Amino acid sequence: MLKEDCASELKVHLAKSLPLPSNVNRPRIDLIVFVVNLHSQHSLRNVEESLHHVDASFFLGKVSFLATGAGQESHCSVHRNTVVKLAHTYRSPLLFCDLEVEGFRTTMAQRLVRMLQICAGHVPGVSALNLLSLLRSTENPSLEDL
Amino acid sequence: MDETVAEFFRRTILKIPITEMMTVLKAWDFLSENHLQTVNFRQRKESLVQDLVLLCEEKRASLNDAALLDIIYTQFHRHQKVWDVFQMSRRPGEDIDLFDMEQFKSSFKKILQRALKNVTVSFRDTEENAVWIRIAWGTQYRKPNQYKPVYVVYYSQTPYAFVASSLLKSNLPLLGQALTVASKHHQIVKMDLRSRYLDSLKAIVFKQYNQNFETHNSTTPLQERSLGLDINIVDSRIIHENRVEKERIQRVTQEIFGDYPQPRLEFAQYKLETKFKSDLNRGILAEREEPLRCLVKFSSPHLLEALKSLAPAGIADAPLSPLLTCIPNKGMNYFKIRDK
Numbered sequence: 001m002l003k004e005d006c007a008s009e010l011k012v013h014l015a016k017s018l019p020l021p022s023n024v025n026r027p028r029i030d031l032i033v034f035v036v037n038l039h040s041q042h043s044l045r046n047v048e049e050s051l052h053h054v055d056a057s058f059f060l061g062k063v064s065f066l067a068t069g070a071g072q073e074s075h076c077s078v079h080r081n082t083v084v085k086l087a088h089t090y091r092s093p094l095l096f097c098d099l100e101v102e103g104f105r106t107t108m109a110q111r112l113v114r115m116l117q118i119c120a121g122h123v124p125g126v127s128a129l130n131l132l133s134l135l136r137s138t139e140n141p142s143l144e145d146l
Numbered sequence: 147m148d149e150t151v152a153e154f155f156r157r158t159i160l161k162i163p164i165t166e167m168m169t170v171l172k173a174w175d176f177l178s179e180n181h182l183q184t185v186n187f188r189q190r191k192e193s194l195v196q197d198l199v200l201l202c203e204e205k206r207a208s209l210n211d212a213a214l215l216d217i218i219y220t221q222f223h224r225h226q227k228v229w230d231v232f233q234m235s236r237r238p239g240e241d242i243d244l245f246d247m248e249q250f251k252s253s254f255k256k257i258l259q260r261a262l263k264n265v266t267v268s269f270r271d272t273e274e275n276a277v278w279i280r281i282a283w284g285t286q287y288r289k290p291n292q293y294k295p296v297y298v299v300y301y302s303q304t305p306y307a308f309v310a311s312s313l314l315k316s317n318l319p320l321l322g323q324a325l326t327v328a329s330k331h332h333q334i335v336k337m338d339l340r341s342r343y344l345d346s347l348k349a350i351v352f353k354q355y356n357q358n359f360e361t362h363n364s365t366t367p368l369q370e371r372s373l374g375l376d377i378n379i380v381d382s383r384i385i386h387e388n389r390v391e392k393e394r395i396q397r398v399t400q401e402i403f404g405d406y407p408q409p410r411l412e413f414a415q416y417k418l419e420t421k422f423k424s425d426l427n428r429g430i431l432a433e434r435e436e437p438l439r440c441l442v443k444f445s446s447p448h449l450l451e452a453l454k455s456l457a458p459a460g461i462a463d464a465p466l467s468p469l470l471t472c473i474p475n476k477g478m479n480y481f482k483i484r485d486k
Contacts, residue, residue: 016460
C-alpha cells in the first residue's frame with residue numbers, strides 16, 4: 001500500500017489483535033481492515049474477538065474484511081460462507097485476495113488506498129458511508145438470502 | 147552369469163534414473179570409461195539397461211559387484227529409506243583398542259555367516275571413517291532375498307549406527323549382536339529417533355547442527371518477509387502495534403532454536419499414558435483411575451523449521467512447550483509420557 005502514489009500522508013498500523021496497547025499516542029484511524037486467513041481457524045477466532053473492541057462508529061464504512069487463502073481450497077479450514085456471514089453481521093464489505101500472489105496483492109493495495117482516501121475524507125463528494133452503500137448494493141446482492 | 151544375478155543386475159540398474167546413470171556407474175567403477183563408451187546412452191531405458199547387463203555379463207560381474215551397485219544407488223537415494231538410530235556402549239573401564247576397519251568387516255561377516263548360512267554381506271567405505279553395510283537375508287534353506295536388504299551405516303569413531311528399517315524385524319537382534327561384537331562393544335540400544343534424512347540424524351546425534359553459522363536469516367517467517375511484515379524493515383510509515391511482543395517472541399525463538407538451519411525430521415510422536423485432567427468437574431473421563439491412552443503425532447515436511455516458525459507466525463505462544471523444543475537436544479522424536 002505504501003508503494004501507491006497518494007497525495008496524503010499514509011501510515012499503516014499492524015496489529016495482531018485488538019485492543020491496541022493504550023499507552024501510545026496515535027493519529028486518527030481512518031480504516032480498519034481485518035485480515036482473515038482462511039487456512040486458519042485461529043485467525044478467524046482472533047478477528048471475531050478483536051471485533052468486540054471496535055467502537056460502533058467505525059462500522060459506518062470504516063471497517064473492511066479481507067479474506068486471504070481462498071485460492072488454495074484444500075488448505076482452507078474456514079468456509080467462505082463463514083466470513084461472508086461475519087461481514088454481513090457487521091454490515092461491512094468483504095474482499096477476497098490471495099495476499100501471497102504479487103499481482104493480486106498490488107491490485108488489492110490500490111483498492112485499499114482508494115478506500116482509505118475516501119474514509120479519511122480526502123475525496124471530495126464521497127464519504128465513507130456513501131462508499132459503504134455503493135459497495136453493498138453491487139457486491140453483495142445475495143446477502144439478504146443468508 | 148547366473149540368471150538370478152543377471153535379473154538382480156537388471157532390476158538394480160533399472161531403478162537408476164537416466165539423469166543419474168552416468169554418475170552412479172562412474173561411482174561404481176566396475177565398468178571403465180572405455181566400456182561405457184561402447185554403450186548408447188541415448189536409447190530407450192529398457193534397451194540401455196539390457197546393453198548394460200550384457201556388458202556386465204561379459205565382464206563377469208559377480209553378485210558382490212551387483213550388491214555394491216545397490217549400495218551406491220541407495221547412497222544416492224538415502225531419503226527413500228527410513229533410518230533408525232542405534233547406540234552402542236562398552237562396559238565401564240573396558241580397554242578401547244585402535245579400531246581396525248578390516249578386522250571389523252571380517253568379524254561382522256563371520257558372525258552373520260555362522261548364524262545364517264545364507265546371507266550376502268557387502269561393504270563400502272565412505273569418508274569420516276564410516277562404512278555402509280548391505281545385508282541380504284536368507285534362511286537355512288533359502289537363498290538370500292536380494293530385494294529386501296538391510297543397510298547399516300556405522301561411524302567407526304562413534305558408538306552410533308544407522309539402520310534402514312527392513313520388514314524382516316526378526317533379524318534385528320542378530321544384526322545388533324554382530325555389530326556390537328565386531329566393533330568391540332558390549333551393548334546396543336535402539337534410540338527413539340527415526341527419520342528419512344540420514345544427514346539430519348547424523349547432525350542431531352553428533353551434535354553438529356548448531357555449527358552452521360552461514361547467513362541464515364532471522365526467525366522472521368518467509369511469509370512475513372515477502373508480505374513486508376518483517377518488523378526488522380525500517381519504514382517509518384509502518385507502525386507495528388505489537389512491536390514489543392513481537393520482539394520478545396523473536397528473541398525467545400532465537401534463544402531456543404538458534405540462528406542455524408534445523409535438522410530435518412518428518413514427525414514427532416508422543417505416546418501419552420497420563421491420567422486425564424480436566425477443569426470441568428465430573429467429566430466422563432475425569433473419574434478414571436487408569437491412564438488415558440492417547441497418541442499425538444506431529445507431521446511436517448520439515449518439522450523443526452515448522453515448530454520454529456509457530457510463535458513468530460502467531461499460531462502459538464512463545465516459549466513453546468519443552469516437549470517440542472527438546473527434540474534435537476535429546477536426540478529423540480518418539481516420546482512416552484507418564485504421570486510423575
